[in-house]
Amino acid sequence: MFFRKSIIALTGLFLCIFLIVHLSANSILVLPEETARSLYNSYSTTLRESPLIKIVAYVLYLSIILHVVYALLITINNRKAKAKGYRVNQYKENSSWTSQNMGLLGISILLFIVVHLANFWARIKLGMGEGVGLDANGHVDVYEVTYSLFQNGYYVVFYTLLMVPLGLHLHHGLKSAFMTLGFYHKRGLRTIAKVSLVYAIIMAVGFGVIPSIVFLK
Numbered sequence: 685m686f687f688r689k690s691i692i693a694l695t696g697l698f699l700c701i702f703l704i705v706h707l708s709a710n711s712i713l714v715l716p717e718e719t720a721r722s723l724y725n726s727y728s729t730t731l732r733e734s735p736l737i738k739i740v741a742y743v744l745y746l747s748i749i750l751h752v753v754y755a756l757l758i759t760i761n762n763r764k765a766k767a768k769g770y771r772v773n774q775y776k777e778n779s780s781w782t783s784q785n786m787g788l789l790g791i792s793i794l795l796f797i798v799v800h801l802a803n804f805w806a807r808i809k810l811g812m813g814e815g816v817g818l819d820a821n822g823h824v825d826v827y828e829v830t831y832s833l834f835q836n837g838y839y840v841v842f843y844t845l846l847m848v849p850l851g852l853h854l855h856h857g858l859k860s861a862f863m864t865l866g867f868y869h870k871r872g873l874r875t876i877a878k879v880s881l882v883y884a885i886i887m888a889v890g891f892g893v894i895p896s897i898v899f900l901k
């Protein structure tokens with residue numbers, strides 16, 4: 685059980701770092717049109733062409749898969765244990781609505797990631813679907829792909845609403861990851877709880893408002 689939990693914690697922390705980088709990059713989208721287009725496209729081209737980033741991307745995909753698979757295994761295990769009448773959560777901190785529903789929140793995020801990768805990854809990397817033009821430098825116009833997606837109000841609502849489960853999942857997940865990795869000191873835990881809350885709010889609000897800002901451009 686500890687091994688599974690540690691894998692979830694370590695992959696989760698790596699995904700949290702990815703989200704900080706991803707949000708910083710996507711913040712470019714709120715800049716004025718021409719600046720945003722050239723910065724976003726050159727950032728995206730640099731990412732796709734760097735061999736180092738390609739390795740990091742494979743680590744990212746592997747982390748997502750391991751995080752989901754081990755989380756599912758633990759959720760199934762806990763359900764079985766509960767059905768047999770065993771106590772699963774021993775800590776007060778672990779009995780909030782969010783902690784009881786991490787599986788449900790995780791599945792919502794997985795749904796978001798599948799739609800998101802079909803929207804961007806499949807279009808940009810595999811060249812599938814419509815709206816994939818080239819920019820002035822002959823590279824995929826990622827800004828245009830993003831801009832045209834967020835002209836569709838349904839996608840704006842979908843991207844915004846799904847940031848609620850993301851925020852809740854990150855809030856509890858970050859705290860739990862530190863606890864799994866051995867941070868039990870009471871004062872330290874209070875700081876970790878505060879940092880997790882601030883982190884989750886920044887991620888959920890940050891990713892949540894970008895589609896509306898692009899829609900209104």
Ligand code: HEM
Nearest residue numbers: 706710728731732741800804805808826830850891894895
């Ligand atoms: C405003 C919201 C977001 C926008 C505009 C956005 C945009 C993008 C774009 C343009 C790409 C393709 C990058 C490229 O290949 O050049 C991408 C990839 C990706 N995004 Fe997002 N994203 C958003 C939110 C999120 C969130 C909340 C998550 C996770 C919960 C996420 C996870 C990913 C993943 C895993 C990839 C694949 C990375 C790779 O292949 O290197 N994104 N996103």
